[in-house]
Amino acid sequence: MTDCASCADERAAGAAFCEVCGRSLAPEPACPHCGTPGGVGTDGYCENCGMLAGRERDHLETDCGEVAAAVTDRGLRHHRNEDAMWLATRGRDVDVVISDGVSSSFDPDVASLTAVSSSGEALGEGVDLATAIGAAQVSVAKLAAEGDPRRQASNPACTIVAATVRGDSVTVGWIGDSRAYWVPEEGVAEQLTEDDSWATHVISLGADPEQAMRDPKAHAITAWLGADAGSIAPRTAEFVVGDPGHLVLCSDGLWNYLTDAAAFAAAVREGLREQGTLISAARWLADYANTAGGADNITVALVPITPLGITPLGGEQE
Amino acid sequence: MTYTAEAFQNEYLALGATEVNAIVTVTSSGNTTGARTGGATEVIIVDASGSMQAEGRITAARQAAKAAVACIDDGVHFALIAGVGTAQQLFPAPGQLAVASAQTRAEATWAIDRLHASGGTAMGAWLLLAAQLFAQRPGDIAHAIMLTDGDNGERVGYLESVLASIGGKFTVDCRGVGTNWKVSELRKIADAMLGTVDIVARPADLTAAFEQMMTAAMGKTAADVQLKVWTPVNATVRFVKQVEPQVADLTGKRVADGARAGRYPLGAWGAESRDYHICVDVPPGASGDEMLAARVSIVEGDTVHAQSLVRAVWTDDAALSTRINRQVAHYTGQAELAETIQAGIEARKAGDDHTATMKFGRAAQLAHESGNKATSELLATVVDIEDAATGTVRLRRKVAAADEMALDTRSTKTVRVGRGQ
Numbered sequence: 211m212t213d214c215a216s217c218a219d220e221r222a223a224g225a226a227f228c229e230v231c232g233r234s235l236a237p238e239p240a241c242p243h244c245g246t247p248g249g250v251g252t253d254g255y256c257e258n259c260g261m262l263a264g265r266e267r268d269h270l271e272t273d274c275g276e277v278a279a280a281v282t283d284r285g286l287r288h289h290r291n292e293d294a295m296w297l298a299t300r301g302r303d304v305d306v307v308i309s310d311g312v313s314s315s316f317d318p319d320v321a322s323l324t325a326v327s328s329s330g331e332a333l334g335e336g337v338d339l340a341t342a343i344g345a346a347q348v349s350v351a352k353l354a355a356e357g358d359p360r361r362q363a364s365n366p367a368c369t370i371v372a373a374t375v376r377g378d379s380v381t382v383g384w385i386g387d388s389r390a391y392w393v394p395e396e397g398v399a400e401q402l403t404e405d406d407s408w409a410t411h412v413i414s415l416g417a418d419p420e421q422a423m424r425d426p427k428a429h430a431i432t433a434w435l436g437a438d439a440g441s442i443a444p445r446t447a448e449f450v451v452g453d454p455g456h457l458v459l460c461s462d463g464l465w466n467y468l469t470d471a472a473a474f475a476a477a478v479r480e481g482l483r484e485q486g487t488l489i490s491a492a493r494w495l496a497d498y499a500n501t502a503g504g505a506d507n508i509t510v511a512l513v514p515i516t517p518l519g520i521t522p523l524g525g526e527q528e
Numbered sequence: 529m530t531y532t533a534e535a536f537q538n539e540y541l542a543l544g545a546t547e548v549n550a551i552v553t554v555t556s557s558g559n560t561t562g563a564r565t566g567g568a569t570e571v572i573i574v575d576a577s578g579s580m581q582a583e584g585r586i587t588a589a590r591q592a593a594k595a596a597v598a599c600i601d602d603g604v605h606f607a608l609i610a611g612v613g614t615a616q617q618l619f620p621a622p623g624q625l626a627v628a629s630a631q632t633r634a635e636a637t638w639a640i641d642r643l644h645a646s647g648g649t650a651m652g653a654w655l656l657l658a659a660q661l662f663a664q665r666p667g668d669i670a671h672a673i674m675l676t677d678g679d680n681g682e683r684v685g686y687l688e689s690v691l692a693s694i695g696g697k698f699t700v701d702c703r704g705v706g707t708n709w710k711v712s713e714l715r716k717i718a719d720a721m722l723g724t725v726d727i728v729a730r731p732a733d734l735t736a737a738f739e740q741m742m743t744a745a746m747g748k749t750a751a752d753v754q755l756k757v758w759t760p761v762n763a764t765v766r767f768v769k770q771v772e773p774q775v776a777d778l779t780g781k782r783v784a785d786g787a788r789a790g791r792y793p794l795g796a797w798g799a800e801s802r803d804y805h806i807c808v809d810v811p812p813g814a815s816g817d818e819m820l821a822a823r824v825s826i827v828e829g830d831t832v833h834a835q836s837l838v839r840a841v842w843t844d845d846a847a848l849s850t851r852i853n854r855q856v857a858h859y860t861g862q863a864e865l866a867e868t869i870q871a872g873i874e875a876r877k878a879g880d881d882h883t884a885t886m887k888f889g890r891a892a893q894l895a896h897e898s899g900n901k902a903t904s905e906l907l908a909t910v911v912d913i914e915d916a917a918t919g920t921v922r923l924r925r926k927v928a929a930a931d932e933m934a935l936d937t938r939s940t941k942t943v944r945v946g947r948g949q
Contacts, residue, residue, distance in 0.1 A: 244761075253837065255820035257788075260760025260810070262818040289818045289841045314847055 239263070267291040267319065271489060274299045278306065279488035280511035283496040285463055286504030288313075292368075293461050293509040294322035296330030304375040305333040306511045309346075310388050310461040312367040312434055317358065321366035324349045325435055329372055339372055339383040343444040346370055347385075347435045354437035367436030370444075371403060371459050378518045380457055383446040385439075386431045388509075389465050391474055394455035399475030402447050406433035423469055429462060454516045456482070463508035464499045478512075488512050529750055529797070530557045531826045531833035536855035539839040540848040541813075548808045548821040550838040551771070551855035556750070558799025564749050568669040569605040569625060570742070571658045571698075572596055574618075575676040575705075576610045580645035585677055585705055588731030590640050592738040596673060597636045599742035600628040605668065607661050608636060611676065612647025615657035625661055648681045651717065652690040659694040669751040669796045670698035672721075673741050675734070677705045680713055687713075691720040696781070699723045699795050701741045704937075705731055707929040711936045719776065722795035726937050729930035748796035750828060755804060758789040758823040763810045765822075768792050771859040772803035775866045775940040791827070803944070805859050806838060813842040858898060858945035865894040865903065869939035873932060876910075876923070885911075885923055893919035900943045906935040 241249035241256035242263055249256045250263040268284040268291055277299045284291040292311030298304070309325040311318025328349035332342040354365035369386025382390045387405040404410060409428040413419050422428060435442065458478055468474040481494040492512050499508040537550035574593050580586040593608065600606050605625040608618040619626065619639035626632040654674065662670040680687055700721035702714040705728045718725040728737045755778070757765055770776040782790040794802070808821045822838040843849055872887030888911045895903040896916035907913065909931035911921040 253820070253823075255823075255837075256760070258761050260763065260820040261813075262820070284816070287815045287844060289816045289843065313845065 262289075265290060267294075270295070271493065272297045273487075273489040274304075276488065276514070277302055278304045278511065278513045279492045280306065280308075280459075280509070281489070281492040281496045282509040283463075283500065283504075283507065285507050286500055288507055290319055291507045292319040292322055293463065293507040294319070294326045294368075295509050295511060296326035297511060298330060298334055302375070303377070304513050305330060305372075306375075306457075306459055306513060307333070307342075307346075307370065307372040308388050308459045308461055308509050308511060309371075309435075310369045310386065310463075310507065310509070312369070312431070312436070314364070315367040315436065316361045316364040317353065317366045318368060320353060320357075321350050321368040321436060324353060324366075325368050325370050329370065333372070333374060339374060339381050339446055340444050343370055343372060343383050343385060343435075344442070347439065347442050350435040351437040351439070365437035367434045367439070369406075369431060369461075370435055373457060373459060373513070375457060375513055375515055378451045378515060379448065380451065380515065381446060381448045382457075383444045385433050385435060385442055385444050387429065388461045389459070391458045391460075391471065391478075392449075392451075392455060393458055393475045393478045394453045395479075397453070399471045399478075401471045401474075402449075404445070405431070407431050429466075451515045451517050454514070457513040457515055458510065459513075460495075460510040461507060463504075463506035464495060464510050466506065467499050467502040482512075488514065529833070531555065533824060533826050533834040533836035535824065535836040535838050536853060537838060538849075538851045538853040538856070539841045540843050540845075540851065541840055542846065542849040543815055543842055543844055544812050545842070545849070546809055546812050547766070548810055548838060548840045549853070549856045549860075550806050550822070550824075551853075551859055552755075552804045552806060552824050552836050552838070553801060554755075554794075554804065554826055554834070555801040556797050556799055558747075558749055564669065566667060566669065566751060567603075567605065567665055568601075568671070568746075568748070568751075569607075569662055569665045569698075570600055570745060571607050571609060571661055571672040572738075573609040573611050573615075573654045573658060573672060573674040574643060575649060575678070576612050576643055576645050576647060577649045577676075577678060578646050579678050579708065582677075583706065583731055585731045586643065586645040588734045589675055589705070590643055592675070592734035593640050593643070594637050595735045596738040596742040597633050597640070599739055599746060600633065601746050602628055604628045604746075605665055606632075606636070607658075608639060609654055609657055610643055611649065611651070611654045611674075613650050613681070615650065615654045617657065617661075618643060623660070625664060649676060649678050650682050651676065651680045651713075652682050652687040655687075655694060655700070655717070655721075656690050658700075659697055662698045667751065669745075669748050671745040671748070671796065672698055672700045672723075673738065673745075674700055674702050674717070675705060675738075676702070676709055676714070678708050679710055687716070691717065695720045696722070696793050699745075701725075701745075703728050703734075703737055703741075704933070705729075705734060707933055711933055715937070722776075722793060724774070727930065727933045729934070744798075745796075747798035747800075749799075750797040752828065753794045753797045753833075754827050755792045755794055756785060756789055756825040756827045756832075757792065757806060758825075759808055760788065760810070760820065763808055763821060765790065766807040766809050767805070768807075769805045769863060770794075770802055771805045771862055772801075772942045772944055774942060775863050778804075794826075803855075803859065805856070805863070808838065810840055813840065815842055815844045817842050854945055859942065861894050861898050862900070862942040865891055865898070865900065866940045866942075868894065869903070869907070869935060873936050876932075881923055885921060888923070889919035889921045891919075892916050892921050898943060898945075900941075902941060902943075903939065906931070906938055910935055 243261035244259035296307040309322035311322040329346035371388040875883035
């Protein structure tokens with residue numbers, strides 16, 4: 211636990227921290243896998259069974275109250291969370307970015323984190339969305355030449371979907387198959403992004419959508435960020451909201467269980483209705499994906515938007 | 529000294545898989561000054577049996593011993609042993625060690641002139657005397673050179689019992705001159721004493737061989753470096769092998785260090801880099817589970833110089849679990865190459881030409897695939913390689929004994945795989 215001689219006295223007195231060395235006197239956590247008390251070593255692995263106790267990125271939440279909320283979760287089948295998210299608010303203005311690391315690349319978790327932080331920082335400096343995604347591409351491409359030499363053979367790569375909300379105008383930009391939806395309180399929901407994926411490509415050529423989505427290649431993406439991405443051309447969409455609703459960004463860990471926009475909207479609405487807050491609704495959606503199998507990392511961000519001139523949404527108005 | 533330890537592996541395992549493989553590259557920058565901080569002791573053992581008179585071997589051995597003495601740094605303790613039916617100390621006085629200086633090196637050179645070939649071969653006795661001399665300087669980098677030209681004349685089992693009692697106490701590099709000695713005998717000594725074995729077919733080449741061994745020994749700055757391998761409960765170490773610069777199985781040299789760890793002796797280190805193949809059997813995990821299969825540390829006593837993690841991550845994504853790690857594949861091939869050559873030589877000696885042809889064919893293929901040119905060339909002295917890619921070879925009817933012994937002793941030499949692939 212600790213070698214500090216004073217610790218024993220402090221612990222006996224019931225203190226939470228040692229007054230002398232400042233270390234926590236709480237018993238070290240038991241291994242979540244084998245239950246060995248104090249089993250988890252400094253490198254995160256259990257000293258008894260060797261299992262990884264957990265990582266910081268396994269489950270993260272960002273709660274911006276009524277303005278926005280985002281949740282990212284490892285899911286059930288992947289050993290680490292290779293998704294990353296960025297959420298920044300100023301008043302009711304919002305910058306939000308979600309990135310999904312490409313599993314077959316090396317260090318995809320580093321790629322996604324790099325993508326969201328460099329594009330998020332660029333958006334904070336006031337650049338437009340395409341420029342911010344361009345900044346993410348530059349940063350992610352650089353990773354191949356840094357760190358582990360295996361990155362050169364299979365360079366870190368990821369998707370990106372980003373949105374800015376300024377008043378009631380929304381801009382969305384993306385590369386890959388992470389998505390943005392507009393889910394109005396009532397009426398028809400809309401997928402704002404079009405996947406850069408094999409499935410989308412063959413559907414656009416006339417293939418049966420359901421069959422295409424069942425194909426093992428369905429999720430193979432045709433555009434991404436990374437050293438081997440070549441010159442990227444992020445697609446963007448802009449609109450001004452006419453009716454109140456929610457902008458929803460997510461990785462395929464969620465939408466893969468809700469491929470149809472109507473089904474997706476129904477789940478979002480159910481989550482918002484059943485839960486009192488944005489953050490708990492976002493958590494509910496992540497849980498939804500985990501209940502359905504949790505086959506991939508899950509990230510979801512919710513941003514309520516109200517047309518200018520209409521009173522912002524409160525829970526009681528629903 | 530600063531050490532680094534870097535693990536190369538495909539950590540992804542298919543569901544149900546339980547075997548974890550990794551190559552750990554250990555690199556030492558050597559001492560900043562390039563100098564030893566502690567002491568060093570060198571013992572040179574020269575076979576002085578009657579057979580050494582043939583082909584001018586004893587004359588060449590004298591020259592080689594003198595050249596080796598000339599390479600000993602000032603301040604290093606040293607002694608010379610004349611190997612006959614017993615062990616006789618040639619220099620300095622019996623039971624003593626000299627401290628190297630211009631004066632003592634000159635005295636040793638005069639003593640070497642008194643070395644005459646007449647007597648038997650008693651390797652166990654020679655090594656035992658060396659062990660007694662080394663015992664005077666605990667903590668020193670302890671290294672011996674042993675030269676012989678024949679079979680051990682001691683009763684069966686004596687050498688083994690000596691090796692069991694002195695194993696790990698010092699390093700022995702063994703050299704056989706001519707072709708009347710047994711590779712298996714010297715390899716037994718080199719394996720037990722963490723040293724090398726090689727053939728010096730021509731007596732004239734002895735001087736260069738001794739200089740090379742002594743220079744390498746003088747470059748060592750740490751005496752007793754160990755590889756510590758921690759594994760979780762219910763996991764077992766299947767093997768720990770040095771795979772570069774040459775294959776050496778360390779599995780049996782494990783000394784328990786607590787309930788979950790074992791230490792494997794690596795001998796003395798200078799500024800150098802070596803690769804180790806570590807294979808661990810672990811209990812199977814569920815999809816998404818990540819386990820630390822081994823924590824590999826480079827230690828000297830209680831000091832941990834460097835550490836590297838060998839991980840296991842279970843996935844149902846076959847694209848990840850079927851990835852082949854270049855390092856692991858390469859060194860698995862190099863270890864198979866050494867085993868195949870030795871099996872081929874044994875089969876040939878036993879008159880089983882069919883098996884020998886198959887083994888040498890496979891060896892030619894492995895050497896070709898891995899770019900081990902030196903081994904390919906050695907193989908070509910024993911077989912005609914018709915097509916290395918398919919492993920098609922023909923046994924040569926006449927093979928020089930020296931060529932076959934060179935192939936045998938050097939079969940464990942490996943080449944490094946290109947990094948970053």
